[in-house]
Amino acid sequence: MRLPALMHRLPATAVVCTLALAVLITPASGVDLTVSGEYLVDDVTNTTSQVFNVITVGRNANGTLNVFDGRLVSATGGMQLGLVSSPTAPTTVTAVTNVIGNHSRLEVSGTFLTMATNGNQPARTAIAILNVGAGGHVRIPSGRFSTS
Amino acid sequence: MTVSGPGSLFEVLTNLEMWQDATRIATLRIELGGTASIGTTINVAGTPQIIIDGGTLSLTDPSALPASGIIQFNSGALRFRSSQTLAAGTAFLTEFYGSPPVFGTDRGLAIDGTTTLTTSLLLDGGSLSSVRIAVDPSTGSLLLNGGTLTLTGEGAVIDDGGDFGPDPLMVGDGLGAPMLLELDGAGDVLLGAVTVAADGTLNFGGESLIVDSLDNGGSVSVADATLDVRAGLLNAGSLSLSDVVVEGGVMSPAGATIDVAGTVVFNGDYAGAAAFYGSGTVVFNGTLSFD
Numbered sequence: 001m002r003l004p005a006l007m008h009r010l011p012a013t014a015v016v017c018t019l020a021l022a023v024l025i026t027p028a029s030g031v032d033l034t035v036s037g038e039y040l041v042d043d044v045t046n047t048t049s050q051v052f053n054v055i056t057v058g059r060n061a062n063g064t065l066n067v068f069d070g071r072l073v074s075a076t077g078g079m080q081l082g083l084v085s086s087p088t089a090p091t092t093v094t095a096v097t098n099v100i101g102n103h104s105r106l107e108v109s110g111t112f113l114t115m116a117t118n119g120n121q122p123a124r125t126a127i128a129i130l131n132v133g134a135g136g137h138v139r140i141p142s143g144r145f146s147t148s
Numbered sequence: 149m150t151v152s153g154p155g156s157l158f159e160v161l162t163n164l165e166m167w168q169d170a171t172r173i174a175t176l177r178i179e180l181g182g183t184a185s186i187g188t189t190i191n192v193a194g195t196p197q198i199i200i201d202g203g204t205l206s207l208t209d210p211s212a213l214p215a216s217g218i219i220q221f222n223s224g225a226l227r228f229r230s231s232q233t234l235a236a237g238t239a240f241l242t243e244f245y246g247s248p249p250v251f252g253t254d255r256g257l258a259i260d261g262t263t264t265l266t267t268s269l270l271l272d273g274g275s276l277s278s279v280r281i282a283v284d285p286s287t288g289s290l291l292l293n294g295g296t297l298t299l300t301g302e303g304a305v306i307d308d309g310g311d312f313g314p315d316p317l318m319v320g321d322g323l324g325a326p327m328l329l330e331l332d333g334a335g336d337v338l339l340g341a342v343t344v345a346a347d348g349t350l351n352f353g354g355e356s357l358i359v360d361s362l363d364n365g366g367s368v369s370v371a372d373a374t375l376d377v378r379a380g381l382l383n384a385g386s387l388s389l390s391d392v393v394v395e396g397g398v399m400s401p402a403g404a405t406i407d408v409a410g411t412v413v414f415n416g417d418y419a420g421a422a423a424f425y426g427s428g429t430v431v432f433n434g435t436l437s438f439d
Contacts, residue, residue: 134153145174
């Protein structure tokens with residue numbers, strides 16, 4: 001499930017989708033970010049730091065947050081990877097966060113959780129994956145990991 | 149979770165909790181070039197996995213380690229951010245380095261403080277890094293057969309007599325596995341008798357390296373420092389000096405080499421037909437014989 005070290009650049013189609021997402025979300029402190037599909041922060045799509053309140057990757061759907069090329073993403077209110085709370089969610093939800101390359105940083109204040117499956121959905125599972133690649137730095141105050 | 153690649157860092161300022169239940173196993177994999185730094189402790193429920201596969205797990209001290217069996221130490225290093233005593237039966241030593249501890253080519257340990265050795269430790273291709281090392285002269289020893297020993301502190305080596313475990317301190321064993329003793333800290337370093345074998349290298353980057361005697365059959369490099377060899381220096385290998393004052397007698401027979409840069413001053417007697425190389429200036433203040 002890990003990305004190869006050189007997989008910094010995604011296909012052009014993926015970049016286009018992320019640009020569309022970026023239009024919908026105005027990064028600012030106090031705004032929550034929920035990532036379904038892909039959210040990409042690199043030197044092409046975003047040239048400034050991204051500051052959010054709570055970041056949720058993979059909420060009832062697969063999600064991937066990519067922080068590349070020396071960019072900084074902050075979650076001032078905590079972060080969770082993999083949150084399954086809907087009975088219509090897929091049986092398995094995969095939440096991936098990649099922080100790779102050139103002093104790329106993910107900084108979280110508050111709790112960092114993986115696999116936050118709601119107890120009412122025992123038949124569904126979230127798989128949380130955090131990859132810190134070459135040059136990447138993830139800084140959290142504390143963490144609770146249920147999956148990798 | 150995976151930390152992999154040069155400069156990659158996963159930093160937890162306080163606690164890391166890792167769970168395992170019927171369907172989920174938390175896994176932290178630390179691969180080559182990666183570091184996972186945990187501020188206080190690793191709390192586990194069930195049997196999650198921490199796999200050290202070439203990277204470094206950094207903790208305040210061994211008490212922060214999870215229960216035995218959680219960590220799968222394939223290769224890489226542990227780092228403790230405090231002084232440590234390495235004694236016979238020390239739990240983490242036994243679990244990860246064996247008993248008696250052997251640092252093979254796939255094993256490293258870094259201690260950000262003073263390492264006190266009260267047991268025998270064999271560096272056999274791996275790495276050991278510390279600010280200082282104190283060897284208990286009665287029960288401790290450090291055998292340097294191969295690998296890299298890096299001492300970063302002033303007065304890098306300390307114990308009762310200036311010895312370093314068995315006397316003389318052997319850098320390398322002559323059997324071919326390269327052994328590097330890197331003394332990088334500022335200030336003075338005091339050693340007893342030192343023998344550098346053919347497969348050994350000693351690099352000094354402090355202010356004064358003071359040794360009872362130095363028998364070099366391998367490679368010794370000193371820069372911007374005073375090299376004080378009280379009972380003399382025998383150089384049968386490669387000696388590299390850059391802006392160095394040498395106190396004490398030097399014997400360097402034919403077949404040996406001395407590379408000079410800057411100004412090198414021999415304040416004691418010098419004898420031998422070793423070949424000099426380099427572009428610096430050499431000053432002999434004692435008796436000089438090229439026989």
